[in-house]
Structures are given as C-alpha cells and as structure tokens.
Amino acid sequence: MISLALIGFGNRAGKYASCLDGRARISVIVEPSAERRLYAVSKIGIPPECCFCRFEDFVSSGIHVDAVIIASPDRTHYDYACRCLRHGWPVLLEKPMATDAAQCVDLARLSAETGVGITVCHELRYHPYFIKLKELAGDPALGRPLTVDWTIDVGLNRMMHSFVRGMWGREKDSAPIAATKLCHDVDLLLWMLPGEPSEWHLAGERKFFRAENAPEGAAARCLDCPLEKGCKFSAVDLYLRRREWISNFIPLPGESVDEMLHRILRESDFGRCVFFSDNDVNDTQTIEMVYPDGLRAVIRMDCIRRDGERKAHLVFENGEIDAGGSTITLRRKDSAPETYDFSGIIGSPLHAGADKKMVHEFLDSVTSGKTTRTDLSSALKSHLICIS
Numbered sequence: 177m178i179s180l181a182l183i184g185f186g187n188r189a190g191k192y193a194s195c196l197d198g199r200a201r202i203s204v205i206v207e208p209s210a211e212r213r214l215y216a217v218s219k220i221g222i223p224p225e226c227c228f229c230r231f232e233d234f235v236s237s238g239i240h241v242d243a244v245i246i247a248s249p250d251r252t253h254y255d256y257a258c259r260c261l262r263h264g265w266p267v268l269l270e271k272p273m274a275t276d277a278a279q280c281v282d283l284a285r286l287s288a289e290t291g292v293g294i295t296v297c298h299e300l301r302y303h304p305y306f307i308k309l310k311e312l313a314g315d316p317a318l319g320r321p322l323t324v325d326w327t328i329d330v331g332l333n334r335m336m337h338s339f340v341r342g343m344w345g346r347e348k349d350s351a352p353i354a355a356t357k358l359c360h361d362v363d364l365l366l367w368m369l370p371g372e373p374s375e376w377h378l379a380g381e382r383k384f385f386r387a388e389n390a391p392e393g394a395a396a397r398c399l400d401c402p403l404e405k406g407c408k409f410s411a412v413d414l415y416l417r418r419r420e421w422i423s424n425f426i427p428l429p430g431e432s433v434d435e436m437l438h439r440i441l442r443e444s445d446f447g448r449c450v451f452f453s454d455n456d457v458n459d460t461q462t463i464e465m466v467y468p469d470g471l472r473a474v475i476r477m478d479c480i481r482r483d484g485e486r487k488a489h490l491v492f493e494n495g496e497i498d499a500g501g502s503t504i505t506l507r508r509k510d511s512a513p514e515t516y517d518f519s520g521i522i523g524s525p526l527h528a529g530a531d532k533k534m535v536h537e538f539l540d541s542v543t544s545g546k547t548t549r550t551d552l553s554s555a556l557k558s559h560l561i562c563i564s
C-alpha cells in the first residue's frame with residue numbers, strides 16, 4: 177500500500193484523506209498547529225508520534241513515505257514541493273503551485289531534472305460537467321471557436337469567508353485572486369480550447385470591500401455592530417445563526433460549538449466587518465486571453481451574488497454552447513438544441529467525485545510512473561497567465 181505524507185491538515189487535506197479508499201495510508205502529517213495535529217489524530221487515527229510540527233522533523237524521523245500531498249497555505253507550496261522533489265517523492269500539490277512566476281518555472285525545471293512528477297490540484301478537469309463541456313467544444317463539426325465569455329460568481333459567503341476575512345484576503349499571505357481563484361477557470365479554458373493564447377490582459381480592483389463603503393455607524397466587529405441584524409455581510413449571521421462555513425473551526429478542549437463561534441467572532445479575523453478587514457485582494461477581476469487565430473476568451477469574476485457558479489457562452493463557426501447552472505446546451509447550425517442536464521450531481525460532495533478521481537489518478541501515477549491529467553507541465557501556462 178502507498179504511504180503518504182500530508183503537509184498541512186486543513187480543509188483540503190481532510191477531503192483528500194477521505195478519498196483514499198484503502199489504496200493508500202497516511203503515515204505522516206506535517207502541521208504547525210497543535211490543535212490541528214490533535215484533530216488529525218482523532219479524525220484519521222494517525223499515531224501522535226507520526227504528526228510533526230516541522231517538515232525537517234518528519235525527514236529526520238526516517239519514516240518511509242512514497243509520495244506527498246501538499247495542502248498547506250499558498251506561500252509554502254514552492255518550498256515544500258522543491259524539498260519533496262529532491263527527496264524523490266511525487267507530489268499532489270494544491271493550487272496555486274507557487275505564488276510567483278519564477279517559482280512556477282523553477283518547479284517545472286526541477287520536476288523535469290529530477291524526473292519526479294507533480295500533479296497540480298485542478299480537480300475540475302475530472303468533473304463530469306467540465307469533461308462534457310470539453311468534449312462538446314472539441315467537436316470538429318462546430319468549427320473554430322471564435323469567442324468565449326466565461327463568468328465566475330465566487331458567491332458572497334465564500335468571498336467573505338475566504339477572500340475578505342480569511343487566508344486569501346491579503347496578497348502577502350497568499351497571492352492575487354487571479355491566481356488563488358481564477359487559476360481554475362484559466363486552466364479549464366486552456367484545457368478545453370485548441371492552441372494557446374499568445375496575449376493576455378488582467379484587470380481588476382478592490383471596488384466594494386473597502387472602509388469607505390461601510391454603512392454609517394458600522395462597528396469593526398459584527399458582534400458589536402448596531403447594524404448587524406439585516407446586514408447581508410454579517411459574520412454573526414453566517415457562522416452563529418446559519419452555521420455555514422464553520423467546518424474548519426476547531427473547538428478548544430471542553431468548548432461547546434457556541435462558545436467556539438463566540439470566541440472566533442470576538443477574537444479572529446472571521447468576526448470583522450467586511451468593510452474594516454485587512455483585505456487587499458481584488459473583488460472584481462477580468463482576464464482576457466487572445467489566441468493567434470483571433471479567438472478571444474474573456475473571464476469575468478463577480479463576488480456579490482449569493483450563489484457561486486460558473487457560466488459560459490462559447491461561439492463557434494458552426495454553433496454555440498451555453499453552459500450555466502447545471503446544464504449545458506449545444507446549438508448546432510440548422511439543428512435542434514441538445515441539452516445535457518447535470519442537476520443530479522452538480523453539487524454533490526468532493527466536486528461531484530472529481531477530487532477522488534484526481535487522487536486515484538495520482539496514486540496510480542505513484543506506482544506506474546505515468547504522468548497525470550493535471551501534471552505540472554500542463555498547468556504551467558495557466559499559472560503564468562494568472563500570476564503575470
């Protein structure tokens with residue numbers, strides 16, 4: 177059985193741990209938070225002596241692993257991935273693969289030089305919806321793609337939790353939102369469209385989540401705010417009343433869930449007013465890609481709508497595709513529209529099983545040495561576009 181080390185035991189790592197299906201075991205956790213190491217012991221039954229605060233301590237423990245999953249914060253990816261490659265350990269690496277372009281290129285170089293593979297977590301390439309979209313877009317009868325309009329609604333709750341109050345709200349802690357969020361969208365387009373863009377333009381700003389947009393009288397923390405009831409950005413409403421986005425919060429020993437949520441709202445960034453957080457990442461973002469044959473693909477990110485979703489309109493010489501919500505509709509010239517309905521699976525866990533397919537393909541590659549669908553070399557261009 178394949179032995180794995182997990183670097184960073186948070187939300188993503190927990191999901192990957194649930195995808196192993198007896199094909200691999202987690203032999204090591206590297207996680208600086210004592211709380212999260214304890215959580216790993218209780219959640220996946222790993223012995224405490226196999227949980228390390230520092231990567232160096234894991235290496236000097238001499239515990240054997242065959243491969244590593246890196247699901248730690250963005251700014252740690254490059255350094256951990258380089259170290260794993262030098263040890264000869266294939267890596268399943270969370271996106272973004274690194275936070276600057278030179279590091280991305282360097283990782284590709286080191287992977288080629290060592291002959292050790294890196295699979296980048298672009299799980300949407302394993303999602304049945306996007307697999308169908310790629311298949312339809314690749315139909316030669318449609319002719320050349322001429323324009324692509326692609327929108328990504330981050331969803332208000334995700335935006336507030338992750339990109340305003342949370343770890344991806346400040347570029348110094350992560351990277352620009354083009355890299356931390358839109359890299360999936362650029363990756364999908366590069367994967368499904370023929371050729372490669374020769375030019376790209378990024379434009380964006382932090383327009384909305386700024387102090388000057390706070391309503392008169394708003395307090396720095398939602399718990400203290402006289403305007404909290406009825407505020408659609410309220411952290412009290414999101415976490416305490418609706419109990420959404422709380423799965424990654426861990427209670428202290430003896431603490432009830434209510435006590436934990438009050439502590440988090442009182443003490444952490446998750447309790448701050450969205451207009452008075454230290455966020456600096458863009459809340460509107462556009463990426464335009466121009467292909468040598470004239471194809472223009474434009475990605476627009478929005479963040480204020482409550483529900484997150486992707487929508488796309490692709491125009492070809494001989495037809496059009498509309499994708500949005502849970503359906504894809506193909507309109508060929510001179511024939512009735514064909515609609516494909518994914519409503520039965522679209523919101524199902526683990527990205528409709530895509531996470532699991534990606535992990536399994538990674539595990540296969542550890543044994544066979546074959547490259548995976550989302551091998552680093554296939555994800556390099558999208559990262560260079562997003563990080564430029």
Ligand SMILES: NC(=O)c1ccc[n+]([C@@H]2O[C@H](COP(=O)([O-])OP(=O)(O)OC[C@H]3O[C@@H](n4cnc5c(N)ncnc54)[C@H](O)[C@@H]3O)[C@@H](O)[C@H]2O)c1
Nearest residue numbers: 184185186187188207209212247248249250252270271297
């Ligand atoms: N592929 C996707 O769709 C997807 C979705 C969400 C997040 N991500 C990426 O996955 C990674 C993890 O995100 P998450 O949502 O699980 O975050 P998280 O905060 O839930 O987990 C990160 C974990 O890493 C730990 N950590 C912090 N510093 C560390 C260090 N120096 N070394 C090792 N571990 C460290 C944290 O304590 C935490 O337990 C990020 O890079 C993020 O961008 C990818």
